[in-house]
Amino acid sequence: xxxxxxxxxxxxxxxxxxxxxxxxxxxxxxxxxxxxxxxxxxxxxxxxxxxxxxxxxxxxxxxxxxxxxxxxxxxxxxxxxxxxxxxxxxxxxxxxxxxxxxxxxxxxxxxxxxxxxxxxxxxxxxxxxxxxxxxxxxxxx
Amino acid sequence: xxxxxxxxxxxxxxxxxxxxxxxxxxxxxxxxxxxxxxxxxxxxxxxxxxxxxxxxxxxxxxxxxxxxxxxxxxxxxxxxxxxxxxxxxxxxxxxxxxxxxxxxxxxxxxxxxxxxxxxxxxxxxxxxxxxxxxxxxxxxxxxxxxxxxxxxxxxxxxxxxxxxxxxxxxxxxxxxxxxxxxxxxxxxxxxxxxxxxxxxxxxxxxxxxxxxxxxxxxxxxxxxxxxxxxxxxxxxxxxxxxxxxxxxxxxxxxxxxxxxxxxxxxxxxxxxxxxxxxxxxxxxxxxxxxxxxxxxxxxxxxxxxxxxxxxxxxxxxxxxxxxxxxxxxxxxxxxxxxxxxxxxxxxxxxxxxxxxxxxxxxxxxxxxxxxxxxxxxxxxxxxxxxxxxxxxxxxxxxxxxxxxxxxxxxxxx
Numbered sequence: 001x002x003x004x005x006x007x008x009x010x011x012x013x014x015x016x017x018x019x020x021x022x023x024x025x026x027x028x029x030x031x032x033x034x035x036x037x038x039x040x041x042x043x044x045x046x047x048x049x050x051x052x053x054x055x056x057x058x059x060x061x062x063x064x065x066x067x068x069x070x071x072x073x074x075x076x077x078x079x080x081x082x083x084x085x086x087x088x089x090x091x092x093x094x095x096x097x098x099x100x101x102x103x104x105x106x107x108x109x110x111x112x113x114x115x116x117x118x119x120x121x122x123x124x125x126x127x128x129x130x131x132x133x134x135x136x137x138x139x140x141x
Numbered sequence: 142x143x144x145x146x147x148x149x150x151x152x153x154x155x156x157x158x159x160x161x162x163x164x165x166x167x168x169x170x171x172x173x174x175x176x177x178x179x180x181x182x183x184x185x186x187x188x189x190x191x192x193x194x195x196x197x198x199x200x201x202x203x204x205x206x207x208x209x210x211x212x213x214x215x216x217x218x219x220x221x222x223x224x225x226x227x228x229x230x231x232x233x234x235x236x237x238x239x240x241x242x243x244x245x246x247x248x249x250x251x252x253x254x255x256x257x258x259x260x261x262x263x264x265x266x267x268x269x270x271x272x273x274x275x276x277x278x279x280x281x282x283x284x285x286x287x288x289x290x291x292x293x294x295x296x297x298x299x300x301x302x303x304x305x306x307x308x309x310x311x312x313x314x315x316x317x318x319x320x321x322x323x324x325x326x327x328x329x330x331x332x333x334x335x336x337x338x339x340x341x342x343x344x345x346x347x348x349x350x351x352x353x354x355x356x357x358x359x360x361x362x363x364x365x366x367x368x369x370x371x372x373x374x375x376x377x378x379x380x381x382x383x384x385x386x387x388x389x390x391x392x393x394x395x396x397x398x399x400x401x402x403x404x405x406x407x408x409x410x411x412x413x414x415x416x417x418x419x420x421x422x423x424x425x426x427x428x429x430x431x432x433x434x435x436x437x438x439x440x441x442x443x444x445x446x447x448x449x450x451x452x453x454x455x456x457x458x459x460x461x462x463x464x465x466x467x468x469x470x471x472x473x474x475x476x477x478x479x480x481x482x483x484x485x486x487x488x489x490x491x492x493x494x495x496x497x498x499x500x501x502x503x504x505x506x507x508x509x510x511x512x513x514x515x516x517x518x519x520x521x522x523x524x525x526x527x528x529x530x531x532x533x534x535x536x537x538x539x540x541x542x543x544x545x546x547x548x549x550x551x552x553x554x
Contacts, residue, residue: 014308038401040284
């Protein structure tokens, strides 16, 4: 390509040349635009090519991951018997799912393995009106 | 009596040696005008926010160099001389750097970084460390828009040649159309010599002033060349780019461009080196230095020493008027060719590409991309073109570096 540039501008232009001829000007303009375009088109093609390769590789990796994830999910069921958490009757499944998800999120964040053992309703210890009264009187100024 | 006489004589000597006397001397009035011009640019930088990070150092350099007898910058040190080198080869572009080091003022020493082409590549290192090429990798076709917008450079070359300027001047003025300050300084400092009627400072002033004016110059051209329908095209979301792709990109671009146009290697190489530092994630300390401290230091050196080259005999000429005129033409043509190529892509993709992103192909990162976003939102307030425009925008930086390389390899110094 470098040779092409030099070949196209056989009559080398010197910085001090003035009153450039039409041919010289056309040479500079055409060479310039052509080289810039060829260079960048080459980059377009290469970037597209490796983009495609990476897309394919990533897809394969994801498929593999998904397959592995299925395996991991099925493994513990075979070996270790899972003890289901004790759920009090009358608590909706959605509520349990939300609590389990929250516990799971905390366990992922803290790095400790947390497990949901049981879900039960807390018996109200005080009449809400009485609790409100206590809160009112003990709130700091 | 004797004491009074010698006092008066000393005072007279001091007055003769003072800068005020310099103003009264032969061409002193030119220095006064140049100092006023430097005040104008300081005003534009401080009050109007015209690229202040560069225009303020440039205008202060301009002030310093025009103070008579301050001797901070010597234009005569930078004249080329003929020297017979080893083997009997005559080098007619020899600069006596020994003399500069021995007798130069502060600004002479700093200007060595411009003349030896050190500062612009280092600025590019910082720009690379700040640039995210993700949008360009996600949509590689943006490269074409970045290439098309370089049309401004080459069309302006025609205009400058028709005005009877020398090849070196034509190349230096044309590169303003790349809308890239460091590239413009890189090319003009290599091409221009004392015999040319313009200097590096002139080119830098015009380039940075017009870069600040991008939000004013571009929108009318963009609107004139596009229809309402084209402007309101909403572009689809860009795909996610993986880290490995971002790592390969700088290496690939460096190898391809440097092999094709070796004279673009210093600019493209450093740009991509900076980018690799950023993307690798293992050299955070170096990447941060390149983006901040190093970039700021070089900006100060570059600005103040380029400003110093704006001596009266280079600015108060008809050529300066030509540079200002051709500079705005260069910016406009660059914008126009980007938008027109955007229209071609609009047709080729059956209306999936908004032609407005084409104007961002003239580097001026990220201002030009913001202009595309703004003009697009005027048609459709829910349209977000910014990320799509960043692709051509960063491609424009690569494109103008390539164009600079081509100009430098065609025009022999």
